[in-house]
Ligand SMILES: *[C@@H]1O[C@H](CO)[C@@H](O)[C@H](O)[C@H]1NC(C)=O
Ligand SMILES: *[C@@H]1O[C@H](CO)[C@@H](O)[C@H](O)[C@H]1NC(C)=O
Ligand SMILES: *[C@@H]1O[C@H](CO)[C@@H](O)[C@H](O)[C@H]1NC(C)=O
Ligand SMILES: *[C@@H]1O[C@H](CO)[C@@H](O)[C@H](O)[C@H]1NC(C)=O
C-alpha cells in the first residue's frame with residue numbers, strides 16, 4: 001500500500017517544493033516538522049492504529065545503555081496493527097535519541113535547529129517473521145518505527161509524568177555503556193505516550209543506502225509531542241555516558257542524522273493536506289534503518 005503511494009506520487013512531476021527545496025528533516029527550522037503539514041500528501045488509507053498490551057504495566061523487561069541510546073526491551077505479545085500497516089507488527093523495543101543541551105539552561109527549542117530535545121522510537125517487526133530479524137531486514141516493510149517527539153513541559157513542573165519519573169529513575173543504574181538492569185516497576189507504554197493523539201501522524205518509507213544496509217523501514221511520526229518535565233529530560237543528558245567509564249562523554253546529540261538521499265513521499269491523514277492541494281512534492285529523506293537495528 002505504501003509502495004503504491006510512492007509510485008502514484010512519482011507519476012506526478014514535482015512542480016513546486018514547499019519546504020527547503022523539497023527536503024524533509026527533523027532539526028532544521030527550514031524543513032522540520034513545522035513545515036511538514038504543507039508538504040505531506042493526503043492519504044485516506046492512513047487509519048487509526050490498534051495497540052495491543054500498550055496499557056499493560058508489566059511489558060518492559062530491561063533498560064540498557066547501548067552507548068548510542070537508552071533502550072528498553074519489551075516482552076512478547078506487545079503489538080501494533082492498523083495504521084495502513086499490512087499486518088500485525090510486534091513491538092520489540094523502544095529507545096531514546098537526543099538531549100542536545102540541558103533544558104534547564106533555558107535554550108530548549110532553537111539550539112542547533114532542534115525544536116524538540118528528544119525523540120522516542122518504538123521498533124516493530126512484522127509478526128510473520130516470528131522474531132527472525134534477519135528475514136525482517138530482508139523484507140522492505142519488515143520493520144516499522146513509531147516516532148514520537150518529546151517536548152519540555154511548560155512551567156515549573158518536576159518529576160512528571162509519573163511514568164517518566166519512574167523510567168528515568170533507572171538511568172542512575174545504567175550510567176555506563178552496556179550496563180542494563182531489569183525493570184521491576186509497573187510502567188505501561190500508554191503512560192509514557194500520554195497526551196499524544198495517536199490518530200494523527202505522518203507516514204513515509206525511509207531507506208538507508210550505505211553498504212550492507214539498504215533495508216527500508218515504514219516510518220510513522222506522530223504529530224503531537226510527549227510532554228515531559230525539564231528535570232527528567234535533563235537526566236538523559238547529564239547521567240548516561242557513551243562508553244565504559246565516566247571519563248567518556250555524556251550521551252548527547254544522538255539524533256538521527258537525516259540527509260536527503262532519495263525521492264520519497266510523506267503522507268498524512270485526509271484527502272489533501274493544507275497547502276498541498278495542487279502540488280505533489282517529491283521529498284528527499286532518509287531514515288536510519290541501520291541505527292534502529294544497531295541500538
Ligand atoms: C498494573 O496493572 C494491574 C493490572 O491491570 C493493576 O492491577 C495494577 O494496579 C497496576 N499497577 C500499577 C502500579 O499501576
Ligand atoms: C531467519 O531467516 C533467515 C532468512 O530468511 C533464514 O535463513 C534463517 O534460517 C532464519 N532463522 C531462523 C532461526 O529461523
Ligand atoms: C516558576 O518558578 C519561578 C521561580 O521559582 C517563579 O518565579 C515562577 O512564578 C514559577 N512559575 C510558575 C508558572 O509557577
Ligand atoms: C539502581 O540504583 C539504585 C541506587 O543507585 C539502587 O538502590 C538500586 O538497587 C539499583 N537497581 C538495580 C536494579 O540495580
Ligand SMILES: *[C@@H]1O[C@H](CO)[C@@H](O)[C@H](O)[C@H]1NC(C)=O
Pocket residue numbers: 182
Ligand atoms: C532479570 O530478569 C530475568 C528474567 O526475569 C531473571 O532471570 C534475572 O535473574 C533478573 N536479573 C536480576 C539481576 O534480577
Ligand SMILES: *[C@@H]1O[C@H](CO)[C@@H](O)[C@H](O)[C@H]1NC(C)=O
Pocket residue numbers: 243244245247248
Ligand atoms: C576510559 O575509557 C577509555 C576508552 O573508552 C580509555 O581510553 C581510558 O583510559 C579509560 N579511563 C579510565 C580512567 O579508565
Ligand SMILES: [Zn+2]
Pocket residue numbers: 095097121291292
Ligand atoms: Zn531510533
